[in-house]
Amino acid sequence: MEDSLIRWDMIVVGSGCTGAMAAQTLVERGFKVLMIDGGLKDEIYQSLLPDKDFLTARQTDKQQHRYFLGDKFEGIPFGHVKAGEHLTPPRKFMTQLTQQKIPLQSSTFSPIESLAYGGLGNGWGLGCCVFSEAELKACGLPVAEMNEAYEVVGKRIGVSGAKDDAANYTAARLDSLQPSIGLDSVGKNLLDNYQQKKTTLNRKGFYMGRPSLALITEAVDDRKPYPYKDFDFYSDKDKSAYRPWITVDKLKTQANFAYDSGWVVESFEETPDSVIVHARKISDASKQPFMCKKLVLGSGVLGTARIVLRSANALSPKLPLLSNPFSYLACSQPFLLGKDLDPYKIGFAQLSMFLDEDGTNSYVPMGSVYSYRAMLLFHLLKESPLDVKTAHLFLQFMMPSFTIMGLFHPESYSAEKYVQLEKDNTTFSGDKLKVNYVPTAKEDELVKRNEKLFGQALRSLNCFVLRNIAPGHGASIHYGGTLPFSDTNEPFHLLPDGRLCGSKNVYVADGSGFTFLPGKGLTLSLMANAHLVAKQIRLD
Amino acid sequence: MMSEEELRQEMRQYIRYITGRKSTEHALQLFVRANEQPSFLLNQEEENQLRKILPHPILIPLIDCATGLFLPNHFLRKRMTLAFAIIETDTAYVDLFMPRPFRIYGFAQLAFRGTTAVFKAIIGRVVLWKIA
Numbered sequence: 001m002e003d004s005l006i007r008w009d010m011i012v013v014g015s016g017c018t019g020a021m022a023a024q025t026l027v028e029r030g031f032k033v034l035m036i037d038g039g040l041k042d043e044i045y046q047s048l049l050p051d052k053d054f055l056t057a058r059q060t061d062k063q064q065h066r067y068f069l070g071d072k073f074e075g076i077p078f079g080h081v082k083a084g085e086h087l088t089p090p091r092k093f094m095t096q097l098t099q100q101k102i103p104l105q106s107s108t109f110s111p112i113e114s115l116a117y118g119g120l121g122n123g124w125g126l127g128c129c130v131f132s133e134a135e136l137k138a139c140g141l142p143v144a145e146m147n148e149a150y151e152v153v154g155k156r157i158g159v160s161g162a163k164d165d166a167a168n169y170t171a172a173r174l175d176s177l178q179p180s181i182g183l184d185s186v187g188k189n190l191l192d193n194y195q196q197k198k199t200t201l202n203r204k205g206f207y208m209g210r211p212s213l214a215l216i217t218e219a220v221d222d223r224k225p226y227p228y229k230d231f232d233f234y235s236d237k238d239k240s241a242y243r244p245w246i247t248v249d250k251l252k253t254q255a256n257f258a259y260d261s262g263w264v265v266e267s268f269e270e271t272p273d274s275v276i277v278h279a280r281k282i283s284d285a286s287k288q289p290f291m292c293k294k295l296v297l298g299s300g301v302l303g304t305a306r307i308v309l310r311s312a313n314a315l316s317p318k319l320p321l322l323s324n325p326f327s328y329l330a331c332s333q334p335f336l337l338g339k340d341l342d343p344y345k346i347g348f349a350q351l352s353m354f355l356d357e358d359g360t361n362s363y364v365p366m367g368s369v370y371s372y373r374a375m376l377l378f379h380l381l382k383e384s385p386l387d388v389k390t391a392h393l394f395l396q397f398m399m400p401s402f403t404i405m406g407l408f409h410p411e412s413y414s415a416e417k418y419v420q421l422e423k424d425n426t427t428f429s430g431d432k433l434k435v436n437y438v439p440t441a442k443e444d445e446l447v448k449r450n451e452k453l454f455g456q457a458l459r460s461l462n463c464f465v466l467r468n469i470a471p472g473h474g475a476s477i478h479y480g481g482t483l484p485f486s487d488t489n490e491p492f493h494l495l496p497d498g499r500l501c502g503s504k505n506v507y508v509a510d511g512s513g514f515t516f517l518p519g520k521g522l523t524l525s526l527m528a529n530a531h532l533v534a535k536q537i538r539l540d
Numbered sequence: 541m542m543s544e545e546e547l548r549q550e551m552r553q554y555i556r557y558i559t560g561r562k563s564t565e566h567a568l569q570l571f572v573r574a575n576e577q578p579s580f581l582l583n584q585e586e587e588n589q590l591r592k593i594l595p596h597p598i599l600i601p602l603i604d605c606a607t608g609l610f611l612p613n614h615f616l617r618k619r620m621t622l623a624f625a626i627i628e629t630d631t632a633y634v635d636l637f638m639p640r641p642f643r644i645y646g647f648a649q650l651a652f653r654g655t656t657a658v659f660k661a662i663i664g665r666v667v668l669w670k671i672a
């Protein structure tokens with residue numbers, strides 16, 4: 001193929017956290033980059049969200065039902081708690097059209113996927129952790145390079161946090177760390193209790209502190225410091241929270257970058273010196289090929305599995321799957337019962353609690369502590385086994401004391417966790433991804449044990465678990481491991497530099513290569529890896 | 541299909557029951573609009589049951605307790621949750637959804653309500669069985 005016919009050095013698929021980071025590195029390195037993406041945006045709610053704080057909006061905004069409940073009342077949850085159910089109407093666009101355009105079938109796994117501009121990063125909770133040396137090795141990631149990459153990514157996205165007891169487990173050691181956001185009473189009370197009990201808790205391996213968040217507390221360019229408006233689950237007007245579209249919006253101003261949305265990439269085909277990317281228009285299903293020298297997939301772990309399996313025309317192989325087991329502990333701190341609400345509440349995680357029983361920082365479940373207000377009481381009504389009237393009274397009393405812990409457990413491979421592509425002529429792409437996710441009895445036991453230990457630790461801090469809610473497999477929204485890193489060039493694996501084994505010019509920048517998922521939030525590591533992959537790609 | 545007037549009557553009863561206050565036009569309209577959404581459409585059998593209940597507002601607390609305690613997936617629980625959500629986002633009722641100060645009286649009220657709810661739930665269960 002004539003070199004001049006190939007307009008793009010690189011095509012990056014996906015504008016999520018990994019696609020955005022990979023693209024930025026490639027653009028900074030001077031390559032001509034095209035990003036192809038689903039690119040769906042919220043066209044309804046952003047303009048409705050008031051520039052007021054939560055309480056003022058609650059008291060004065062007659063249109064609030066639109067963003068709290070949704071124009072189709074899609075914000076009111078019914079049935080079993082599932083992944084993504086807690087997404088507010090202004091965030092629901094993130095998952096729009098996924099079932100139609102990138103179908104997935106499973107009776108054991110309900111993940112969230114995205115075809116949005118910014119991907120799942122539109123709703124991520126911003127929790128950032130730097131993996132320990134042991135964890136990086138277990139993930140198949142290079143330690144020294146990743147540590148450098150964390151610094152680069154930290155600077156790009158802006159991370160706040162504190163160098164406290166949890167600093168070994170969060171991202172507090174980043175050079176560019178900004179000061180933590182404030183605490184509301186839920187976080188403050190729990191942290192005060194921890195300070196008194198910490199000797200005993202540390203002896204058991206528990207460490208608590210402020211989480212590192214991709215949330216700025218000091219202005220950077222056009223991004224404003226966190227405004228304490230408690231609309232964290234609804235709006236990003238101030239851009240204090242890092243969303244991947246912030247990066248892509250900036251890249252769009254560069255001459256060597258172009259963005260093309262409204263596509264579902266189906267497969268790729270390699271010629272000796274180029275890659276042809278086959279995509280289908282979301283709006284009318286028309287097909288179009290795109291040509292480049294190198295292809296970088298950042299389409300999310302499940303999205304990338306589809307594209308790779310389809311391109312290999314391999315419908316039968318089972319690819320392994322990792323997804324952190326996840327549950328919520330709904331708790332109350334009785335000392336806060338009946339207290340006035342703080343003038344501000346914070347939607348993002350207030351505290352992080354880690355359990356490092358053997359002190360090696362290699363198997364560390366993580367609990368993220370949240371207070372509850374901005375999601376309103378009706379979300380809790382469904383979870384309460386009381387009549388509406390009693391539940392209403394009960395929830396009003398409890399509201400200031402509600403403490404929610406989201407608990408993430410480390411995840412390793414086991415035989416009954418895999419994905420497969422299966423033909424289905426009724427779907428947009430003529431196939432669907434089938435997922436089987438059945439942990440072993442030992443894995444289930446370990447999760448139960450962790451839940452019990454966290455419950456006990458919370459109890460020692462006068463925070464009592466009212467209910468343990470299991471939203472089902474896939475609900476952690478942390479996925480990885482489908483194309484494990486390997487240096488043996490086996491099919492359906494990635495080489496250490498992110499190149500797809502057996503291919504010459506196809507790279508994977510998302511979490512598909514990770515061979516282990518630590519309990520700590522993985523997205524900072526996904527972004528660091530994406531940067532590393534993009535940094536190593538050479539044009540021959 | 542339930543008529544608009546029937547839906548307004550239903551919502552009026554929920555508002556009175558949950559808040560003890562008069563209905564706002566805003567809340568009534570939203571409830572009607574929600575019922576146009578496919579996820580809230582009732583089947584014929586559910587409509588028939590609802591029509592038997594509507595003339596008797598006294599049944600609402602009983603049915604609320606029965607569905608809350610025994611039948612969390614019952615269609616009437618779903619309708620009351622919808623009503624609750626609409627009420628919660630109406631500025632006229634916002635004060636009713638703010639935290640309550642800690643008072644012994646409040647706890648006594650809660651304990652009393654919880655206890656009577658069990659009895660109401662048993663009666664409500666029988667009512668639901670009768671109208672089914």
Ligand SMILES: Cc1cc2nc3c(=O)[nH]c(=O)nc-3n(C[C@H](O)[C@H](O)[C@H](O)COP(=O)(O)OP(=O)(O)OC[C@H]3O[C@@H](n4cnc5c(N)ncnc54)[C@H](O)[C@@H]3O)c2cc1C
Pocket residue numbers: 013014015016017018019036037038039040102112113114115116117118119120121123124125126127128263264265266298299300301303304307477478479510511520521522523524526
């Ligand atoms: C509510 C919520 C809270 C979270 N909280 C945290 C947290 O606190 N900490 C943490 O570490 N992680 C968190 N996560 C997880 C985090 O969001 C993900 O790990 C991360 O966003 C994954 O990024 P990605 O780029 O790999 O994939 P995605 O975000 O899925 O991006 C995929 C991109 O590819 C595009 N795409 C997909 N398929 C195709 C295709 N076939 N053709 C064209 N384009 C395609 C999509 O449009 C999208 O832009 C959270 C997620 C959610 C939803």
